[in-house]
Amino acid sequence: MKVNPAEAVQLLNEHDNILIIAHAHPDGDTLGSSYALCRVLLSRGKRAAVICEDNIPKMFSFMAAGLSELDFEPEFIVAADVAGTKLMGSHVMERYGDGVDLCIDHHFTNELYAKNTLLDDTAAACAEIMLRLFKEMRTDISPVVAECLYAGISTDTGCFRYPNLTSGTLRAAAELIDLGADFARINKDCFETKSKSFVALEKMALNNIETYFGGLCAFITITAEMLRECGSSAEEFDRIAALPRQIEDVLVGVTIREQSNGTFKASVRTNPPMNAADICKRMNGGGHIGAAGCTLTGTAEDVRNTILRNVEDALKGEKKL
Amino acid sequence: MKVNPAEAVQLLNEHDNILIIAHAHPDGDTLGSSYALCRVLLSRGKRAAVICEDNIPKMFSFMAAGLSELDFEPEFIVAADVAGTKLMGSHVMERYGDGVDLCIDHHFTNELYAKNTLLDDTAAACAEIMLRLFKEMRTDISPVVAECLYAGISTDTGCFRYPNLTSGTLRAAAELIDLGADFARINKDCFETKSKSFVALEKMALNNIETYFGGLCAFITITAEMLRECGSSAEEFDRIAALPRQIEDVLVGVTIREQSNGTFKASVRTNPPMNAADICKRMNGGGHIGAAGCTLTGTAEDVRNTILRNVEDALKGEKKL
Numbered sequence: 276m277k278v279n280p281a282e283a284v285q286l287l288n289e290h291d292n293i294l295i296i297a298h299a300h301p302d303g304d305t306l307g308s309s310y311a312l313c314r315v316l317l318s319r320g321k322r323a324a325v326i327c328e329d330n331i332p333k334m335f336s337f338m339a340a341g342l343s344e345l346d347f348e349p350e351f352i353v354a355a356d357v358a359g360t361k362l363m364g365s366h367v368m369e370r371y372g373d374g375v376d377l378c379i380d381h382h383f384t385n386e387l388y389a390k391n392t393l394l395d396d397t398a399a400a401c402a403e404i405m406l407r408l409f410k411e412m413r414t415d416i417s418p419v420v421a422e423c424l425y426a427g428i429s430t431d432t433g434c435f436r437y438p439n440l441t442s443g444t445l446r447a448a449a450e451l452i453d454l455g456a457d458f459a460r461i462n463k464d465c466f467e468t469k470s471k472s473f474v475a476l477e478k479m480a481l482n483n484i485e486t487y488f489g490g491l492c493a494f495i496t497i498t499a500e501m502l503r504e505c506g507s508s509a510e511e512f513d514r515i516a517a518l519p520r521q522i523e524d525v526l527v528g529v530t531i532r533e534q535s536n537g538t539f540k541a542s543v544r545t546n547p548p549m550n551a552a553d554i555c556k557r558m559n560g561g562g563h564i565g566a567a568g569c570t571l572t573g574t575a576e577d578v579r580n581t582i583l584r585n586v587e588d589a590l591k592g593e594k595k596l
Numbered sequence: 597m598k599v600n601p602a603e604a605v606q607l608l609n610e611h612d613n614i615l616i617i618a619h620a621h622p623d624g625d626t627l628g629s630s631y632a633l634c635r636v637l638l639s640r641g642k643r644a645a646v647i648c649e650d651n652i653p654k655m656f657s658f659m660a661a662g663l664s665e666l667d668f669e670p671e672f673i674v675a676a677d678v679a680g681t682k683l684m685g686s687h688v689m690e691r692y693g694d695g696v697d698l699c700i701d702h703h704f705t706n707e708l709y710a711k712n713t714l715l716d717d718t719a720a721a722c723a724e725i726m727l728r729l730f731k732e733m734r735t736d737i738s739p740v741v742a743e744c745l746y747a748g749i750s751t752d753t754g755c756f757r758y759p760n761l762t763s764g765t766l767r768a769a770a771e772l773i774d775l776g777a778d779f780a781r782i783n784k785d786c787f788e789t790k791s792k793s794f795v796a797l798e799k800m801a802l803n804n805i806e807t808y809f810g811g812l813c814a815f816i817t818i819t820a821e822m823l824r825e826c827g828s829s830a831e832e833f834d835r836i837a838a839l840p841r842q843i844e845d846v847l848v849g850v851t852i853r854e855q856s857n858g859t860f861k862a863s864v865r866t867n868p869p870m871n872a873a874d875i876c877k878r879m880n881g882g883g884h885i886g887a888a889g890c891t892l893t894g895t896a897e898d899v900r901n902t903i904l905r906n907v908e909d910a911l912k913g914e915k916k917l
Contacts, residue, residue, distance in 0.1 A: 434754040435769075436787050438780035442770035449763035449770070450755075457761035463867075466757050469842045482800040507710065521790045546784075 280411040283356025283393040294349035301326035305356035307427030308401040310338035332510045334464040356401035358382035366380045398548030399439040418455030425456040475505040493519035499533040516542035539578045562575025601732040603713040604840035615670035620649035620685030626677035628748030629722040631659035653831040655785040677722035720760040723748025739776030746777040796826040813848045814840035838864035848880025853887040860899040
C-alpha cells in the first residue's frame with residue numbers, strides 16, 4: 276500500500292524497536308537516509324538501529340558514529356532507498372526481506388514489496404523525502420542529521436550535477452546548510468579528495484577505455500588484479516564508473532569490476548535518450564534512468580560481450596544504430 | 597565609492613549606451629554576469645554590449661547568441677567580476693581601464709578602481725549579486741538570462757562543491773531553475789562532457805604529477821607541445837587545474853601551462869589553511885582563497901622553481917614545514 280508522509284509518520288509514531296535497512300553496496304543516500312531516520316527516532320525516545328549487508332565507506336562513517344549496533348528484537352522494519360529486497364544483499368534479504376513494514380524510496384523501479392511504501396520518484400534523493408518526513412514530524416533536526424541528509428542529496432545528484440536535480444532539491448540542501456550541515460567537509464570528502472590509490476586507478480582506467488559502436492559506447496574493464504595493483508577499493512570503483520559516459524558523444528558508459536567471488540559488477544551510465552535501468556533490467560539488474568547496475572558471471576570477455584549485446588539492442592531500439 | 601544594489605540600479609537606470617567588460621581568460625561567472633546584465637538592459641530599451649579580451653569558450657557561446665558586438669560610443673562602463681583593471685587584458689585595460697563607472701564584483705581582492713563598486717565578497721559568484729540587482733530592478737528575468745546566471749553560479753562554485761557555497765547560493769540557483777534555466781544542459785556542458793582531447797590531456801596530466809614537500813604540494817606541468825599532442829585548448833587546461841589539489845593530503849595544487857607567447861600561466865588551488873591568493877600575490881597574480889593564478893616568464897624549470905619557492909615560504913608561514 277502506498278502511504279503519504281503523514282501516514283508514514285503515524286506508523287513510525289505508533290511503533291518502537293525500529294530496524295532500518297540500508298541497501299547493500301551502500302551509497303550516501305541509503306546510509307544518509309537510514310542514519311538520519313535512526314538518529315531522529317532515537318532523539319524521540321525510541322530504540323532504533325541500522326543494518327547494512329556491507330561495510331560503510333569511510334567518508335560516511337560519521338553517520339554511524341556513537342550509535343549502537345542492532346541489540347533488540349525489531350518490532351517495526353523500515354527500508355530506506357531500497358527499491359527491491361534483492362538489493363538488501365542475500366543475508367539481510369533472507370532474514371528481513373519479507374517483513375518490511377515501511378519502505379521509503381525514490382526509485383521508480385520500486386517493487387512495492389513492503390507493507391507500506393512512501394514513494395516519490397520525482398525526488399532526486401531518498402534523503403529529500405526523509406527531510407519532508409522530519410518536517411511532518413515537527414522534530415528538531417540536529418547538525419549531524421542535517422549532514423546525513425546533505426550527504427544523501429549531494430551524492431545522489433553527483434553534487435547537484437545530474438539531470439535528476441530540481442529546484443526543490445537545491446532548496447532542501449539550502450535548508451540543511453542552515454541547519455548546520457558542514458557541507459564543505461562532506462563535499463570535500465565525497466567529491467574532491469582522491470586517495471593516491473584512486474589516482475592510480477583513474478590513470479589505469481583512462482589507459483583502458485575501449486569504445487564501441489562508433490564511439491556511442493565507452494567501456495572500462497577493471498580486473499581484480501588491477502584493483503590490487505592500485506591498492507584500490509570497491510568504493511573507489513564507484514567513482515570511476517562515472518568516467519566513460521563523460522566522454523563526448525558517448526551515450527552508454529559501462530564499467531565492469533571483477534569482485535572477490537569472481538563475478539563482475541557492471542555499472543551502466545547513460546545520456547538521453549538511452550535508459551540505463553532498461554539496459555540493466557535485461558541483465559537482472561536495476562537502477563535509475565541515467566545510472567544503473569547489474570551483476571554478471573563469466574570471464575571478463577563473456578561479460579563484456581553480454582553487456583555489449585544488450586547495449587547494441589538498446590541503441591538499435593532508439594534508432595542510434 | 598562603494599554602492600549598494602539600489603544605488604547601482606539607479607546608476608544603470610540613469611544611463612544609456614552601456615558597455616560591459618568581462619575579464620580576460622573569461623570564465624562562466626564573468627561572462628554569465630556580463631551577458632545577463634546586457635540582455636536585461638537591452639530588454640529595458642537601452643543600448644548595451646559586452647566586450648572581452650579573449651574568445652568565449654564554446655560551452656558559454658549560448659550567452660552571446662543573437663547579440664550585437666559593440667557598435668556605439670559607450671556613455672557608461674560597467675565591469676562584471678573584474679577585481680582589477682589588469683585582469684581585463686592589455687587591450688581592454690588600455691582603452692577602458694581608467695573609465696569604469698560601475699564595477700560589480702565578489703572578489704575580496706577587488707582594487708576599487710571603478711568610480712562606483714558594488715562589492716559583496718560573501719557571494720560565491722558575481723552572478724548571485726547580479727540576480728539580486730535584477731530583483732531590485734523589478735525586471736523580468738528570461739530563461740536565457742537565468743541560464744547565464746546559473747552558469748555563472750555553478751561554474752564559480754565547481755557545481756556547488758567548493759567551500760564558498762552558501763545556502764543563499766543554492767536558493768539563488770533554485771530560483772534560476774524555476775525561472776527556466778536548463779540546468780541539466782549547462783551542468784552537462786560545463787562539468788560532465790569531456791572532449792576526446794580533454795581525456796587525452798587528463799591522462800597526460802595524471803602521468804605527469806610531481807609531488808613536493810612530502811606530498812603537501814602536487815605540481816603538473818603542461819607544455820605547449822603536450823597541448824598540441826592532445827589537440828587540447830587553453831580552456832581545457834582550466835579544468836585540469838582542479839586536479840592536483842584533489843589528491844589526498846595535498847594543501848597546494850599547482851598547474852602550469854605554457855602559453856603561445858612562451859610565458860607560463862600558473863593556476864594555484866589550495867586547501868585550508870593555505871591561501872592561493874596570497875601565494876599568487878607574491879608573483880603579481882591574484883584570485884580567491886582557494887583558487888588563484890599568475891603569469892610567469894622563463895623556462896618551465898625556472899617557473900617551477902619560482903613557484904615552489906613561494907609555495908615553500910607559504911607552507912612555512914603556516915608551520916606546515
